[in-house]
Amino acid sequence: MSDPWLHIVGIGEDGLEGLLPATRAVVEAAEVIVGGDRHHLLSEAVTAERVAWPSPFDALIDMLRGFQGRRVVVLATGDPLWFSVGARIGREIDPAEITYHPQLSAFQLAAARMGWSLPDVETLTVHGRPVEQMIAFIQPDARLLILTTGEETPAQIARFLTERGFGASNMTVLAAMGGSDEARFDGTAESWSHRVPAFNTLAVDCIAAPDAALLPRVPGLEDTLFQSDGTMTKQEVRAATLAKLMPMRGALLWDIGTGCGSVAVEWMRGARYARAIGIEPRADRRAMAAANALALGVPKLELVDGTVPAALEGLPAPDAVFIGGGLSAEVFDATWKALRPLGRLVANAVTLESEAVLLALHKQHGGQLVKLSVQRAEPVGGLTGWRPLMPVTQWSLVKR
Numbered sequence: 217m218s219d220p221w222l223h224i225v226g227i228g229e230d231g232l233e234g235l236l237p238a239t240r241a242v243v244e245a246a247e248v249i250v251g252g253d254r255h256h257l258l259s260e261a262v263t264a265e266r267v268a269w270p271s272p273f274d275a276l277i278d279m280l281r282g283f284q285g286r287r288v289v290v291l292a293t294g295d296p297l298w299f300s301v302g303a304r305i306g307r308e309i310d311p312a313e314i315t316y317h318p319q320l321s322a323f324q325l326a327a328a329r330m331g332w333s334l335p336d337v338e339t340l341t342v343h344g345r346p347v348e349q350m351i352a353f354i355q356p357d358a359r360l361l362i363l364t365t366g367e368e369t370p371a372q373i374a375r376f377l378t379e380r381g382f383g384a385s386n387m388t389v390l391a392a393m394g395g396s397d398e399a400r401f402d403g404t405a406e407s408w409s410h411r412v413p414a415f416n417t418l419a420v421d422c423i424a425a426p427d428a429a430l431l432p433r434v435p436g437l438e439d440t441l442f443q444s445d446g447t448m449t450k451q452e453v454r455a456a457t458l459a460k461l462m463p464m465r466g467a468l469l470w471d472i473g474t475g476c477g478s479v480a481v482e483w484m485r486g487a488r489y490a491r492a493i494g495i496e497p498r499a500d501r502r503a504m505a506a507a508n509a510l511a512l513g514v515p516k517l518e519l520v521d522g523t524v525p526a527a528l529e530g531l532p533a534p535d536a537v538f539i540g541g542g543l544s545a546e547v548f549d550a551t552w553k554a555l556r557p558l559g560r561l562v563a564n565a566v567t568l569e570s571e572a573v574l575l576a577l578h579k580q581h582g583g584q585l586v587k588l589s590v591q592r593a594e595p596v597g598g599l600t601g602w603r604p605l606m607p608v609t610q611w612s613l614v615k616r
Contacts, residue, residue: 222280222309224290224302226319229395231258239317243291248283251291254415259291276301277308295321299341299363322417325393326361329400330419337361347372351513352485354380354431356424367414374408377420381428386421393417431512435459435482441512443504444476449540449564452590453608454478460562460584460612461536463487470495470534470551472524473541477505477517483536484514493518493534495527525550539563543570548577555615565609574611583613 223242228234232243243249243262250267251259270279280288295318296302302316323339326332338353341363350373353360364370370389377385383406391399391413401410405420424430431437436455442448449457457479461469463486471480474494484490494517496502502519509517520527524547536559537551543563555561561583565571578585587609591602 220313220315221284222288222290222305222314223317224292224296224305224314225317226294226296226300226302226321227255227258227291228294228319229258229392229398232261234319234394236317242315242317243289245287246289247287249289249291250280255291255293264289277305280305280309293322294319295324298323299339299343320394322363322390322393323361326390326417326419329390329393330361330388332359332361332419342369346510346515348376348510348513348515351376351380351511352431352433353513354382354422355433356422356428356430358420358422360418360420360422362418362420364416364418367412367416370410370412370416370418371408373418373420374405377405377422380431381425382422384423384425386423388419389416390419391416431485433485435463435486437478437482437512439478442476442478442481442508444478445501445504447501448476448478450590450605453564453588453605453610454482456588456610457538457562457564458482458486460610461538461560463490464535465489467491467535468493468532469536469538470528470531470554472537472539472547472551474505474519475501475540477508477519479538479540480505480517481509481512481514483538484509484517485512491516491518493520493531495520495522495524497521497523528554534559536560537562543573545573545577552581552615557615559615560612561615562610562612565611566606571609574609578611581613583611586610586612 225239225243232240243259246264249264252269256266270276292300292302296316298321327334337359339361340350342349343363343365347369350362385405387403387405387408389401389412401412435458436451439451463483465487466489469483469492471492471494474480474496477494480492480494483492494505505519509515528550533554533556535556537555565574587607589607590605593600594603
């Protein structure tokens, strides 16, 4: 095991003065200091070779390895392992070669300013990421702490809240926390008009109006929330489908014949950092899927133009597979082979031809076979009656 040669130091607005004596000694002894402009300004009293973040940022790891053998310090804001560069470095360089020196994070400081208990708060970042990611967390009475991406971010989030019936939500922007220029801006989403510093943290106390949109993280969103040409996995069947697919943190779904993306979108909403790749040969449906993902707060849905099995080449192995269209024995064989151990596969069939394929696959591979029948109450003249949806045959199994 290598001795640590790389120090990753969290630094706050109070600069070197806010560091523990041992951590400050590490920074003062550095031969190379890597960081952003503000990090260098906060530590300008130290004489060392100064290196800016590389562009593109992906070159960071190779750059750091090039300094191995010297005393290297990377400066990060707050806790370097909480939505920060330290986590990225630790995935590429053996953590045994790194010493981390955490500082109070922006989340801890913001929670203290707001008087909020961190375990009761959703901590999010949209820094350098699509702002729409926070939409999935808009819930009645939710409290959100958000690392923003610039001075315009609070206004964007205020608009998302207002459009969804959460305009009364209280918003607080906290800037330069812990420094001499610390500032606070309070308001509501529907009347937000503050000009705020670019480097800020946003606190949101979500307050729902009586007509607010309810978008739970559990599967089964209303069909009307999705753009669709009518070909989609309907709400009740979708909920049963997601239950068998079992969204998990960071897990990857292949959605074969993704259509408008309803299953992939709800998979990504169902667990933090869940990923999905939708494979769909029709451009109009890929466009609808992309729009639905953006509107429902999972803008990182990846969409592939093609059909299976050819479209699977080069894709990362999935943790779950949903076959909602284009079902065949060949499609099953290709996806089952790629599926990781303990992976879940679910296939839905509406036509008799697809059902026959499922029956044959079930006979060969086992698993669970169910028939899902849904009837919805709808007007019949001046009265109300049951209108059945097309029954769905669902086959599911876990790879052991």
